[in-house]
Amino acid sequence: FSQLAVGVLGVLVITGEYATGMIRATFMAVPTRLPVLWAKVLVFAAVIFALALPATIVDFFVSAAILTQHHVNPSLSTPHALRAIIGVPLFFTALAAFTVALGALIRNTAGAVAAFAGILFVLPGFVGVLSTSLQNAIGPFLPSNAASALFTARPNPDDHFLHPWVGFGVFCGYAAVLLIAAAVLLVRR
Numbered sequence: 001f002s003q004l005a006v007g008v009l010g011v012l013v014i015t016g017e018y019a020t021g022m023i024r025a026t027f028m029a030v031p032t033r034l035p036v037l038w039a040k041v042l043v044f045a046a047v048i049f050a051l052a053l054p055a056t057i058v059d060f061f062v063s064a065a066i067l068t069q070h071h072v073n074p075s076l077s078t079p080h081a082l083r084a085i086i087g088v089p090l091f092f093t094a095l096a097a098f099t100v101a102l103g104a105l106i107r108n109t110a111g112a113v114a115a116f117a118g119i120l121f122v123l124p125g126f127v128g129v130l131s132t133s134l135q136n137a138i139g140p141f142l143p144s145n146a147a148s149a150l151f152t153a154r155p156n157p158d159d160h161f162l163h164p165w166v167g168f169g170v171f172c173g174y175a176a177v178l179l180i181a182a183a184v185l186l187v188r189r
Contacts, residue, residue: 006048006092007116010099013044015109033186037104041179045096052089060085083164087151090168094147094175101178104186120144140167147171 014037017023030036060081064074076082099116106112120143127138139145140162149167161167 002052002092003095003120004117006095007099007120008113010044010096011103011109011112011116013040013100014103015107015112018107019109034183037100037179037183037186041097041100044100045093048096049089049093052092056085056088080164084151087164087168091147091150091171094168094172098143098171098175098178101175101182104182105178141170143171143174146174 014023017026026036027033060074067074074081076085099112102116103109103112106115124139124142124144127135127142130138140149146162146167147170149161150164150171152161152164162170
């Protein structure tokens with residue numbers, strides 16, 4: 001649910017101004033346009049990171065208290081636990097940049113939210129119906145699968161995840177490509 005909330009808010013950061021027409025006033029105040037995009041991405045990503053980090057830490061300790069009752073004792077010293085705790089806010093921060101860029105590219109709230117949902121939630125389902133060899137070749141490089149490698153503490157070897165930091169790098173690459181495309185189109189339009 002958090003991915004959906006961050007994604008929709010990220011799209012709305014920029015498409016909300018397009019919907020109301022206020023983007024004209026913003027671009028009249030900043031005619032070079034690119035500082036507007038960078039400011040929106042930086043502020044939204046910083047806010048998301050500032051909210052996600054403490055929420056993830058609290059979530060870890062609450063979950064640990066619940067799991068202790070079921071004879072599972074997770075702690076910060078558990079292998080990969082710290083990486084997963086740091087990985088969730090990093091993923092949400094990259095997702096924030098990804099969705100703001102998507103909103104800047106599409107400039108329509110419904111279209112950008114549909115594209116975001118399609119890329120992160122629907123596309124893995126379509127790849128899931130392909131042959132096993134194609135799933136194993138394509139699946140790890142899908143944005144949602146690449147990013148989830150970072151915060152998956154114990155991946156199943158059959159899932160064919162990328163190395164955690166490589167997967168996060170792939171997801172950041174997707175965000176960077178979208179940001180570059182959004183910047184180019186913002187200047188040309």
